[in-house]
Amino acid sequence: MNARDSKTHVVIVGGGFAGLACARELAKSNDVRVTLIDKNNYHQFQPLLYQLATAHLGTDDIATSIRQVFCGRPNVEVNMVEVIAANPKTRTVTTREGKSYQGDFLVLAAGSQANFFGTAGAETNAFPLYSLGEAQRLRSRILTAFEDADRNPKLVEQGALNFVVIGGGPTGTELAGALADMIRFTMTREYPDLAVKHAQVYLVDHGHALLGAFPAEAHDYAARALQKKGVQLRLGIGVKEVASDHVLLSDGTSIQTRAAIWAGGLMAAPLAGNAGLPRGHGGRIDVRPDLTIDGFPGVYALGDFANIPSPAGEGLPQLGSVAQQCGKWTAKNILAEIAGQTRTPFHYHDKGIMAMIGRDSAVAAIGKNRHELDGPIAFAAWIGVHALLMSGVRERIEAFINWAWSYFGRSLPIQVLDRSDQARIDWGEGTQSEDFRASAATQSGR
Numbered sequence: 061m062n063a064r065d066s067k068t069h070v071v072i073v074g075g076g077f078a079g080l081a082c083a084r085e086l087a088k089s090n091d092v093r094v095t096l097i098d099k100n101n102y103h104q105f106q107p108l109l110y111q112l113a114t115a116h117l118g119t120d121d122i123a124t125s126i127r128q129v130f131c132g133r134p135n136v137e138v139n140m141v142e143v144i145a146a147n148p149k150t151r152t153v154t155t156r157e158g159k160s161y162q163g164d165f166l167v168l169a170a171g172s173q174a175n176f177f178g179t180a181g182a183e184t185n186a187f188p189l190y191s192l193g194e195a196q197r198l199r200s201r202i203l204t205a206f207e208d209a210d211r212n213p214k215l216v217e218q219g220a221l222n223f224v225v226i227g228g229g230p231t232g233t234e235l236a237g238a239l240a241d242m243i244r245f246t247m248t249r250e251y252p253d254l255a256v257k258h259a260q261v262y263l264v265d266h267g268h269a270l271l272g273a274f275p276a277e278a279h280d281y282a283a284r285a286l287q288k289k290g291v292q293l294r295l296g297i298g299v300k301e302v303a304s305d306h307v308l309l310s311d312g313t314s315i316q317t318r319a320a321i322w323a324g325g326l327m328a329a330p331l332a333g334n335a336g337l338p339r340g341h342g343g344r345i346d347v348r349p350d351l352t353i354d355g356f357p358g359v360y361a362l363g364d365f366a367n368i369p370s371p372a373g374e375g376l377p378q379l380g381s382v383a384q385q386c387g388k389w390t391a392k393n394i395l396a397e398i399a400g401q402t403r404t405p406f407h408y409h410d411k412g413i414m415a416m417i418g419r420d421s422a423v424a425a426i427g428k429n430r431h432e433l434d435g436p437i438a439f440a441a442w443i444g445v446h447a448l449l450m451s452g453v454r455e456r457i458e459a460f461i462n463w464a465w466s467y468f469g470r471s472l473p474i475q476v477l478d479r480s481d482q483a484r485i486d487w488g489e490g491t492q493s494e495d496f497r498a499s500a501a502t503q504s505g506r
């Protein structure tokens with residue numbers, strides 16, 4: 061038996077906040093070897109996806125190579141493959157190519173995906189914002205809408221410059237604010253011949269307040285901040301249908317748009333349905349307080365992939381800080397099990413929740429008691445907490461803080477339309493105007 065085989069083998073699926081934190085902690089132990097599997101070769105920093113979607117940041121700014129994180133860590137093997145099934149009895153996972161990985165311990169941390177709650181047309185026509193690829197696709201769609209409208213201003217009447225954000229939680233609120241800023245500070249300068257003043261951002265939520273998980277003062281602050289930026293709030297109204305050219309609301313009205321953005325909720329990643337494990341709310345794996353799964357020794361589920369019980373009973377929220385902390389905790393429990401000690405229940409250190417509402421507004425609810433802050437102090441808290449989340453992923457906190465302050469100032473964003481084929485808008489032969497066809501023909505040299 062060689063030294064490698066004598067080590068306890070931990071297989072981790074998912075290089076997000078949870079999986080990465082678990083692997084980093086385990087990497088410090090000489091008793092363990094880790095196989096870290098992710099379908100991508102990068103770790104994505106989800107809290108800043110909306111910045112990528114609104115062209116304020118580039119892809120490299122919010123993604124880090126997973127292999128680079130573990131350079132110089134010989135006991136961590138990184139594999140870029142997609143896991144399609146898990147067998148929790150044997151602690152084995154199977155990849156799309158048919159390869160299997162078996163561990164003494166199996167850690168499932170595959171994260172989440174958009175939950176459209178059966179809304180008609182949403183899965184086909186809406187733009188979700190839960191992964192790097194989705195943020196890139198949305199950015200390209202926004203830029204395409206402006207380019208098309210610039211070539212044919214009549215498309216503005218068909219909703220070319222209407223953007224409908226569905227969901228008034230942190231993701232939707234942050235995105236609506238950033239989009240309004242992008243229109244106001246950048247598009248007005250870059251499209252001088254286009255009536256950018258007709259561009260409109262709508263935010264729709266069936267609830268009556270924005271940022272539901274925050275204290276009441278934050279709801280009002282967020283609503284005021286967005287309205288000041290010109291965002292049209294449609295609160296207390298549901299979305300009945302997302303079509304390719306409009307969004308139909310529950311009050312019978314509809315908004316013409318070619319960019320309906322889904323920030324309406326999430327559920328566990330598809331692997332959860334193929335893991336042979338008990339699933340609860342949001343299709344997530346139900347775990348015990350120590351993050352193991354009843355009846356399956358050596359199997360853990362973490363982060364957004366799991367329903368993690370909380371002392372108050374309602375379960376911990378899907379947050380990067382929860383995922384990161386439970387990744388570390390799991391590593392400690394695994395090392396305890398190897399040492400013949402008992403596992404301990406996960407204790408979440410709640411630093412609070414926060415949201416940035418465009419360049420000049422932020423809200424934070426600090427600590428377990430949700431002490432409310434807004435304005436520049438909340439903005440500073442936002443930077444501090446997100447720098448902590450980023451630390452350990454890469455040594456670029458300084459760059460991050462520099463970005464944050466320049467964003468707070470008025471620096472020019474990155475307007476690269478790099479996925480034009482995927483973002484193409486079919487304006488429909490019947491509805492295309494003569495001007496548009498003539499302009500398209502000129503552009504293509506016909």
Ligand SMILES: Cc1cc2nc3c(=O)[nH]c(=O)nc-3n(C[C@H](O)[C@H](O)[C@H](O)COP(=O)(O)OP(=O)(O)OC[C@H]3O[C@@H](n4cnc5c(N)ncnc54)[C@H](O)[C@@H]3O)c2cc1C
Pocket residue numbers: 073074075076077078079097098099100102103104105106107108109110141142143144169170171172189190191230231329331362363364365378379380381382383384414
């Ligand atoms: C737009 C947005 C903004 C957010 N803002 C904040 C914020 O401000 N603060 C905060 O604390 N939290 C925020 N969150 C929540 C936070 O990002 C998540 O809670 C956190 O990313 C969850 O971490 P995770 O490791 O469980 O999953 P993820 O980070 O989603 O990682 C899952 C990993 O699993 C991989 N994977 C999935 N399926 C497979 C498979 N079948 N095979 C192989 N690999 C697979 C994925 O590629 C991914 O790398 C935000 C989330 C979003 C979407």
